[in-house]
Amino acid sequence: MLLLGLTSCMGGRDAISPAIPQDPEMEKKIEQILSHLTLTEKVGQMCQLTATVINNPENTALSQEKMDEVFGKYKVGSILNIPFGVGQPKEVWSRYIEDVQQNSLAKTGLPTVYGVDQIHGASYTVGATLFPQGINMAATFNRELARKCAEIGAYETRACGIPWTFSPVVDLGRDPRWPRMWENYGEDPYVSAQMGLMTVKGYQGDEPNHIDAYHVAACMKHYMGYGVPTSGKDRTPAAIPEAVLREKHFAPFKEAVRNGALTIMVNSASVNGLPVHANKELLTGWLKEGLNWDGMIVTDWNDINNLYEREHIATSKKDAVRLAINAGIDMAMTPFETQFCTDLVELVEEKKVPLSRIDDAVRRILHLKFRLGLFNQPTWDTALGYDRFACEEFAQTSLEAAIESEVLLKNEKQLLPLKKETRILLTGPNANSMRCLNGGWSYSWSGDRADEFAQPYHTIYEALRNTFGADQVMYEPGVTWRENGNWWEEKTPEIGKAVAAASRADVIVACIGENSYCETPGNLDDLHLSRNQVELIQSLSRTGKPIILILNEGRPRLVHEIEPLAEAVVDILLPSNYGGDALALLLSGQENFSGRLPFTYPRYANSLTTYDFKVSEQVSTMAGQYNYSADIDIQWPFGYGLSYTQFRYSNFQVDRKEFTAEDELTFTIDVENVGSCKGKEAVLLYSSDLVASSIPDAIRLRNFEKVELEPVQKTRVSMVVKASDLAFVGLDGKWRLEEGDFTMRCGTEQLNIHCFQGKVWEEADIL
Numbered sequence: 034m035l036l037l038g039l040t041s042c043m044g045g046r047d048a049i050s051p052a053i054p055q056d057p058e059m060e061k062k063i064e065q066i067l068s069h070l071t072l073t074e075k076v077g078q079m080c081q082l083t084a085t086v087i088n089n090p091e092n093t094a095l096s097q098e099k100m101d102e103v104f105g106k107y108k109v110g111s112i113l114n115i116p117f118g119v120g121q122p123k124e125v126w127s128r129y130i131e132d133v134q135q136n137s138l139a140k141t142g143l144p145t146v147y148g149v150d151q152i153h154g155a156s157y158t159v160g161a162t163l164f165p166q167g168i169n170m171a172a173t174f175n176r177e178l179a180r181k182c183a184e185i186g187a188y189e190t191r192a193c194g195i196p197w198t199f200s201p202v203v204d205l206g207r208d209p210r211w212p213r214m215w216e217n218y219g220e221d222p223y224v225s226a227q228m229g230l231m232t233v234k235g236y237q238g239d240e241p242n243h244i245d246a247y248h249v250a251a252c253m254k255h256y257m258g259y260g261v262p263t264s265g266k267d268r269t270p271a272a273i274p275e276a277v278l279r280e281k282h283f284a285p286f287k288e289a290v291r292n293g294a295l296t297i298m299v300n301s302a303s304v305n306g307l308p309v310h311a312n313k314e315l316l317t318g319w320l321k322e323g324l325n326w327d328g329m330i331v332t333d334w335n336d337i338n339n340l341y342e343r344e345h346i347a348t349s350k351k352d353a354v355r356l357a358i359n360a361g362i363d364m365a366m367t368p369f370e371t372q373f374c375t376d377l378v379e380l381v382e383e384k385k386v387p388l389s390r391i392d393d394a395v396r397r398i399l400h401l402k403f404r405l406g407l408f409n410q411p412t413w414d415t416a417l418g419y420d421r422f423a424c425e426e427f428a429q430t431s432l433e434a435a436i437e438s439e440v441l442l443k444n445e446k447q448l449l450p451l452k453k454e455t456r457i458l459l460t461g462p463n464a465n466s467m468r469c470l471n472g473g474w475s476y477s478w479s480g481d482r483a484d485e486f487a488q489p490y491h492t493i494y495e496a497l498r499n500t501f502g503a504d505q506v507m508y509e510p511g512v513t514w515r516e517n518g519n520w521w522e523e524k525t526p527e528i529g530k531a532v533a534a535a536s537r538a539d540v541i542v543a544c545i546g547e548n549s550y551c552e553t554p555g556n557l558d559d560l561h562l563s564r565n566q567v568e569l570i571q572s573l574s575r576t577g578k579p580i581i582l583i584l585n586e587g588r589p590r591l592v593h594e595i596e597p598l599a600e601a602v603v604d605i606l607l608p609s610n611y612g613g614d615a616l617a618l619l620l621s622g623q624e625n626f627s628g629r630l631p632f633t634y635p636r637y638a639n640s641l642t643t644y645d646f647k648v649s650e651q652v653s654t655m656a657g658q659y660n661y662s663a664d665i666d667i668q669w670p671f672g673y674g675l676s677y678t679q680f681r682y683s684n685f686q687v688d689r690k691e692f693t694a695e696d697e698l699t700f701t702i703d704v705e706n707v708g709s710c711k712g713k714e715a716v717l718l719y720s721s722d723l724v725a726s727s728i729p730d731a732i733r734l735r736n737f738e739k740v741e742l743e744p745v746q747k748t749r750v751s752m753v754v755k756a757s758d759l760a761f762v763g764l765d766g767k768w769r770l771e772e773g774d775f776t777m778r779c780g781t782e783q784l785n786i787h788c789f790q791g792k793v794w795e796e797a798d799i800l
């Protein structure tokens with residue numbers, strides 16, 4: 034595709050409307066407050082401490098003495114985290130926060146803003162409705178469901194008096210070696226942007242300037258490029274071409290920020306040699322100025338100190354504060370130390386950090402507090418009651434999300450659904466564990482206490498017994514996790530017992546995968562499934578009984594050795610408290626599968642890739658003496674997922690086959706349920722740019738819709754794609770839509786479109 038004929042449009046930055054419209058009354062009040070604050074008070078607002086700092090270690094209650102110091106002396110503006118090491122009932126939460134708030138008001142004159150990682154629902158609240166993790170929500174390809182789940186999560190979080198959650202997580206999970214893949218919406222920028230946006234809307238409601246008592250402030254994280262560390266290990270450096278950073282990693286942040294997201298947390302690690310906490314271009318340039326956003330940027334845990342201690346780009350902790358604040362950090366999750374306050378006051382006095390930067394940060398913090406209504410209603414309003422907390426309707430929504438998120442990957446000879454009278458041998462380390470269904474950020478950080486707190490819900494074992502009858506389900510795990518060891522440790526296996534039990538069963542349901550973990554401790558040296566689990570499946574396959582593999586894991590562990598031994602495979606990912614029930618309903622055919630993989634499932638450790646690889650990553654053998662082949666050899670592709678019914682795609686059309694950069698294209702396609710049962714179908718619309726001035730991606734998702742159809746029912750699905758959505762970021766950092774052909778694909782169908790007038794945009798012009 035030639036660049037001739039491109040028109041360039043530059044410099045629209047000043048013209049961008051504010052991401053969050055300003056409220057003149059609020060602005061006036063903020064300026065009034067700011068004009069009265071001393072430097073110590075301003076800097077205090079910028080400090081965020083973890084709850085244990087204000088607790089009494091002896092009796093796990095708040096310590097008045099410590100609060101006097103934190104709020105009275107240092108004027109600290111924010112507190113985070115679970116106070117007692119593990120989730121609490123909402124009443125305990127709200128009393129605790131009320132107390133903290135009263136102290137903040139009395140000693141700083143301002144409300145504190147309390148933040149908690151309520152990651153999949155109010156996941157640090159005992160008795161709350163937990164939802165499937167982010168990776169599952171992406172697998173539903175259901176925007177409305179994502180919004181509904183977030184709305185409930187916000188309601189139940191606010192019922193605890195907590196106004197701010199550190200969610201959604203919109204790092205692109207593009208490397209399965211990375212231990213935080215499951216917190217995200219998968220590998221694709223578009224899915225991540227859509228699901229992130231809907232989650233933010235669910236959390237915040239539609240009026241970012243006036244978050245009501247049933248909503249919370251969202252915190253998009255971790256800005257940005259966190260999900261692709263070169264080593265695969267958490268919190269280690271990433272190398273990302275600037276074009277990819279802008280086109281892909283920035284996309285979800287941009288989408289939600291331009292639609293009102295109030296706060297952002299920063300990537301703990303570094304991109305292209307510079308820790309993001311010290312990257313002024315990314316923090317101030319791209320985010321605050323580039324998107325004209327007056328929201329607030331908070332650090333991740335201890336990450337200013339890490340500029341000195343881990344990253345070696347500062348000469349001291351104080352120097353690290355200088356770098357981070359000048360780069361654009363507004364609030365420092367220090368999280369244990371008030372030294373940050375002392376250092377920052379000195380840095381301002383020494384003129385190493387301008388006062389204008391401090392004022393800017395405090396303005397942003399005050400915006401957040403005003404927008405959350407904390408000045409009018411600083412504490413939990415008991416009169417509101419929150420009587421829908423954990424109600425049946427909320428549970429149903431979580432179950433629905435779990436059902437739509439479990440992905441059927443293989444179903445030979447239509448082994449599934451299982452007949453009611455089937456005798457099942459249930460095996461594998463994940464078969465009877467709420468911990469495994471939930472993953473991390475569940476009651477405790479690593480999720481290790483989920484079995485204690487999730488008693489009322491059903492493990493896969495309990496759910497299968499309820500659905501198929503207790504007599505029909507034998508349980509012999511064969512491999513089990515060690516209770517108090519490292520998350521990956523297993524006990525001495527008892528594979529023989531499982532093999533012996535198989536003789537009395539018609540099918541084997543093997544629940545394998547990972548135990549729960551969180552963040553950096555989830556680092557892996559080997560992506561293969563554990564040896565014991567592989568041997569369990571190999572031994573069971575020798576019995577000749579059909580095997581159904583249930584993969585219950587936060588990231589795709591390699592299964593190429595055992596997949597051929599199984600007739601059916603389901604990846605349930607981390608479906609949370611209703612995931613066992615959902616699976617039983619799906620396996621029994623009372624519900625139909627509709628989940629799709631939001632990531633590429635790798636087959637080999639040396640063949641990790643994403644679906645939007647560059648076309649030249651797949652090269653066929655060259656003639657001559659060289660074997661020049663480069664293969665993309667994967668287990669299951671992005672977007673893959675089977676159903677008990679079949680859908681036929683036909684009549685794929687577009688309203689204009691020839692288009693310019695200013696056009697909007699509407700694609701329509703008929704989707705018909707030609708099978709024998711009701712089903713939901715995620716209709717995915719892809720584009721391929723056939724020639725571009727830098728190597729094009731093989732294929733990109735541009736839109737999706739989820740439809741539900743009865744047998745024989747047909748519907749016409751319509752999806753809009755702006756021509757500018759087909760643009761890519763060129764090597765000059767600008768968005769470009771180039772003249773030439775694109776192939777569009779949907780289901781089995783495809784058509785070609787042609788751009789006859791391209792364009793080059795600055796980021797600001799394409800917003």
Ligand code: BGC
Nearest residue numbers: 114150199254301333334552
């Ligand atoms: C994590 C964040 C989290 C923060 C506060 C950090 O270690 O990286 O995702 O929000 O802790 O708990």
